[in-house]
Amino acid sequence: MRIVVQDIPFDFGAEAAAFAEGRAESGAVVTFTGIVRDVDGGLKAMEIEHYPGMTEGALSEIAGQAMSRWSLEDALVIHRHGRLEVGEMIMMVATAARHRKHAFEAAEFLMDYLKSRAPFWKREITKDGAEWVAARDEDEDALTRW
Amino acid sequence: MDVLYFAWVRERIGIPREAVETKASTVMDLVDELRGREERYAAAFADISALRVAVDQQLTDFDTPLAGAREVAFFPPMTGG
Numbered sequence: 001m002r003i004v005v006q007d008i009p010f011d012f013g014a015e016a017a018a019f020a021e022g023r024a025e026s027g028a029v030v031t032f033t034g035i036v037r038d039v040d041g042g043l044k045a046m047e048i049e050h051y052p053g054m055t056e057g058a059l060s061e062i063a064g065q066a067m068s069r070w071s072l073e074d075a076l077v078i079h080r081h082g083r084l085e086v087g088e089m090i091m092m093v094a095t096a097a098r099h100r101k102h103a104f105e106a107a108e109f110l111m112d113y114l115k116s117r118a119p120f121w122k123r124e125i126t127k128d129g130a131e132w133v134a135a136r137d138e139d140e141d142a143l144t145r146w
Numbered sequence: 147m148d149v150l151y152f153a154w155v156r157e158r159i160g161i162p163r164e165a166v167e168t169k170a171s172t173v174m175d176l177v178d179e180l181r182g183r184e185e186r187y188a189a190a191f192a193d194i195s196a197l198r199v200a201v202d203q204q205l206t207d208f209d210t211p212l213a214g215a216r217e218v219a220f221f222p223p224m225t226g227g
Contacts, residue, residue, distance in 0.1 A: 034227055049153055051219060054203035079226065091227060111227055117205065119219075120226035121153035132154050135223030 001067055001075050003059045005050065007082035012089055019076050019094040026073040026096040030103040032111060033092040036084050042126045048081040048090070051119035062113045070106040072097050077110060079120065112142045152221035155197065158190040173199050174208045176218060198223055
């Protein structure tokens with residue numbers, strides 16, 4: 001299990017390849033990556049604030065839960081903070097399991113939990129200024145299915 | 147103890163962290179103390195349903211006791227991913 005919180009970009013291809021390498025026992029690797037999306041043509045950049053210390057702890061706890069619940073062989077979470085331009089990758093998760101259903105479910109669980117249980121706060125920068133992104137009820141509701 | 151603020155809570159109060167001398171027995175008591183300080187605190191803590199709290203880096207509730215706590219953080223609902 002590996003947790004990375006950093007302000008610099010990460011190499012998705014290299015990370016995914018390294019994670020999948022030699023997984024003869026797992027048989028299934030799922031990766032997901034989130035990208036800064038320009039919703040209505042007005043977004044200039046995204047700023048992500050986090051809580052150093054708690055962030056790493058919360059991500060480890062969430063990934064640890066996924067590891068035991070789906071008997072994962074391994075899990076990877078990379079999450080950036082600081083300023084990100086449109087089109088840049090914000091984060092990625094990877095899961096390795098014996099069966100694809102477990103790998104997919106564990107990846108979705110990780111995504112659902114790190115959206116509203118890991119201490120990150122997004123701020124959108126547009127030509128009109130900066131605005132904190134409000135948490136959505138759907139994101140909180142998504143946790144109930146687990 | 148150290149009290150930390152993040153995102154718009156930090157902006158509203160104007161500082162990211164401060165050392166607070168308090169005898170507050172729960173998070174809610176601490177909130178009431180801070181509210182009484184200055185308008186900027188009262189504004190930040192006006193609606194605690196819009197806030198989340200962590201004690202010693204563990205997400206928790208406002209009725210959590212503060213005995214032995216070293217660090218309390220206030221922030222809006224998280225928006226990771």
